[in-house]
Amino acid sequence: MFLGIDIGSSSSKAVLLDKGGAILGREVVNLGTGSGAIDDVIDVLLEKAGVDRGDILYSVVTGYGRIGYEKADTQITEIGCHAKGVYHDFPEARSIIDIGGQDAKVIRLGDGGRVDNFVMNEKCAAGTGRFFEVMARVLNCSLDDLSGLAAEAEYAVAISSTCTVFAESEVISQLSAGASPASVAWGAHKSVAKRIAGLSGRLGLIPEIVMTGGVALNQSMVRAMEEEIETSILVPESPQTVGALGAAVYAKEKYESASRDQSLQ
């Protein structure tokens, strides 16, 4: 068995593959690095699959929490793992838009799912999952309901601030000036989409384009992004666990190449 672990800034994910590469299970908990949640995620995953820890032949960890996590055999960046995970599900994909809790990145894929190039957002949180958490709080709805709220909008309120803190106060002013929560919610999605489109313009998007990360669960965000780049976007069945899947695929590859080298010696 091969284990892929993704410790993000706001969620922890794990994927288990069998020896042939079939997916045995995926788990997500919405608690990120520093929470220790990853151990629970792995326990649940293994228990559901009926697998002992001792059966794991190789494991790879990725995500912001990867550096402090010592129980995996190796660590690979989330950029490499998202590329590998997307390639597993969509071999025809050439570009990835990944919006996670604290960063957004656009990756261009080369042959065999290798990373040709990538760009990431600057240090601030605008255009990331954290931005939507703040927006949901201001709009007094849950993060899960934000997408539905935006879908009800007839128009988008322009949100021009690129800083999350400034955008928060801008949204509060818009609401007190009488804008509907739905139009503000849709405006927030459009504002993030514009930023990501700017980022992807630096790299050049080539179809097929796949969107990953927790924010890809938000259908309004996918729609806003499609409108902004004027191209359709593919979304995996479980966009949050693509990084962990890529890590598991890497685990399998690393194990197999190590075994091959060993038998050649």
Add this chain to the structure above:
Amino acid sequence: MEEKKSSKQILNELLAKHYADAKNAKEEGKPVVWSTSIAPQELLETMDVAVVYPENHAAAIGARKDASQFIASAESEGYSYDICSYARVNDGYANILYSEAENMPKPDMLFCCSNICMTVIKWYENIAKKFDIPVIFFDTPYSGSYQVDPSNVKFVEAQLEEAVTMLEGLTGRKFDYDRLKEVMQISNETASWWKKATDLAKNKPSPMNGFDMFNYMAPIVCFRGKESGRELFKIWYEELQERVEKGLGPWNDGTEEKYRVLWDGIACWPYLGVTYKVLKKHGINVVTSMYPESFALLYEQHTLAGMAEAYDSLYVLRNVDYAIDKYLNLSRDFQLDGGIFHSNRSCKGMAFKQFEIQRQMESQLGVPSVIFDGDQTDPSVFSEAQYETRVQALVEMMEARKGARR
């Protein structure tokens, strides 16, 4: 027999003497000058006045993680967070006049050349006002073209002549053109040794640890016109040449130079150790940057016109096409595997070109690169985890490309 000193020992001794000399000059009632880093120091050296360099001083303060108190002092005076942090540190230092790092005496005169950026003009003007002292300005216009406009060079030459007259007035001494000729000669030789030494990093592996080059940036600024500087860079060159002959790489602990990269922009001084260790962990060596050329001020004509042209020809004064050609040449000459671009909050003049330079290095030569946020001295705008992720992702890209070539 006395054991031969290493260039690093000499460097440290020279820097200690540099600040001590300025302190002594002040105590003896001799004038002390604060100068920008790539100013025509030949004139000051000819007049034999004590010179210190606020940019180097701010970098030393930044590296000692002592910048915050000076930045706070400048900001409390009303300077914006968006202004260059060297300027803020220096303004704060002008208020406090004491640092745990190094100390510069209060200046009697300022010497400011705008060929490195435009911020220095207001920065020096304000310091001059604060201390009520004169400032000698060199306005080196931005050419905005590939080649330097000859009329700009003439304009700078006239300012050099004017500066000589001002220096004579301020010191009450006659300017000695024979001495200037000697200083020009020394300055060119020092710059040549600097260039020759840094060029040795073209060897594979490079004999030089790129972060070591950051250490030698202080002396190339402070001692370019001095015999001690010429000697130092000649010794550094010889040490590196010896390493090349022995086939030695950048590190003595057995770490192999696996990847050769360009570092763009000023060092992230408050996180020098962190930024260095992450690179070394992956076997990444910084083999070049734009610094070797920027400090290699060489002029064939040892005249004021020759000097004017050299000081007005820095890449920052020319268009982006010129910069791109320089970066592409570095990529080829130094056999780069990748690039690390410091998007330095303080230095918009360097940062604005980075996206385009990255794009050209990648599309024309297949050299991948990453960009990270930071600042040259302000410790508040850097994230270690974000830096490490970008560096590690660069390693993965470089490795994949090497794999594809194999």
